[in-house]
Amino acid sequence: MHNRSRYLIFFQYIGTKYCGAVRSPPHQLNKTGIQNHIEDAIKKLRPVDPVLSTISSRTDTGVHALSNSAHFDLQRRNDMPPFPEDILVNALNFHLKTEEIRITRAYRVPHNFHARYCAQSRTYVYRIALGVNNRFLLPVTEQNLCWCLRNTELDVGAMREAAALLVGLHDFSSFRAVSSDMPFKNPVKMLNVASIQPSCSFMQTHFCREIPILELTFKSPSFLYKQVRRMTGALVAVGLGRISVPQMKEILEAKDSLVYPQGLAAPAHGLFLTRVDYKKTDLQISPETSEEQLVSTGTSED
Known part of the structure; x- marks a missing residue:
């Protein structure tokens, strides 16, 4: 569908009360993963299909992140256009509420982009x-x-x-x-x-x-x-x-x-x-729709 978009998001968290970056198994009740909460927030945006995210870096229980990343595909209902990146960031943070997790940036990326395997x-x-x-x-x-x-x-x-x-x-x-x-x-x-x-x-x-x-x-x-x-x-x-x-x-x-x-x-x-870096060319949708950009978790370029 023309309005299904793949997004790359960067997010940070204090990992103390979570069981790690990836979603927790169904039988584990005492702690949940960061991924569980991000996917719950995406679900509240009412996508056409259930959304499963892919985390770039599997941090362990109690480990923190100033910037981890993930990608997911999202199609809005009623043939609505894709979310602008800044609106998506604000909406996800609103639904994350008091969790010690914050989305810092979002980018529309090509449909073959992979947050884990494209990381440099x-x-x-x-x-x-x-x-x-x-x-x-x-x-x-x-x-x-x-x-x-x-x-x-x-x-x-x-x-x-x-x-x-x-x-x-x-x-x-x-x-x-x-x-x-x-x-x-x-x-x-x-x-x-x-x-x-x-x-x-x-x-x-x-x-x-x-x-x-x-x-x-x-x-x-x-x-x-x-x-x-x-x-x-x-x-x-x-x-x-x-x-x-x-x-x-x-x-x-x-x-x-x-x-x-x-x-x-x-x-x-x-x-x-603290950082997950990608090639700028991997993030380009097309010359008409995306400017060249280097996405990283810091200000320096490696």
Whole structure:
């Protein structure tokens, strides 16, 4: 039908009370997925057919996103024209109401566009608060949004040396979760960025005590299940002197998830998906109906 449109939406959420980005199974009643709520909001727009969305990045329970993405097809009733992008954003946010989920942008895209397979890269940031015994000592703006370490200092130099070992094309089997439900996914990944930098935050400017925040940034076309949290946990162990840089290399080169030290993975609540990038040419419907645009979750162009 001429008025059926495919949309790409970007959305953000605080993942604390959700079971992850994708929809929850029918038998799970205590927590729902972000996808459940987005599809419920789309349903309230009264489309001709039921709408199923496709999420680009499957974040885990408790993980947050400053920008995830999804696509879906929508046909309005009574042969009405497609929703303009800004109207769609406002309508979905209205129906999401008090959920900690917000649609930030929407784009009409070609009918063969796929939010997951067209993504060129994904960027995650892991936040660590130093010198804090537990999250209840953080300001309310930061609770459940970073990993609290009682240590006031980490050997950042050693962490950066270890992080450099991870950059490039590697078999990351050692950093794949043992309980992964995707055992046949190719473990060879290209990690473009693994950086460690101090963060300047609203909290540090206005809170009554200074709390250093470290941000670990990872960028890759795709990641294995819990790969970022396991890499983060290992790098923190290096910073604490529990693992040496040569031992980090041995873990990587072992290509075996059972070699990864038990209990070392970082908790979910410090992790943010911050960018999903696409080629501008993949987003063009036609020269007549769409201008060239680079859609990404940030302001820089990679």
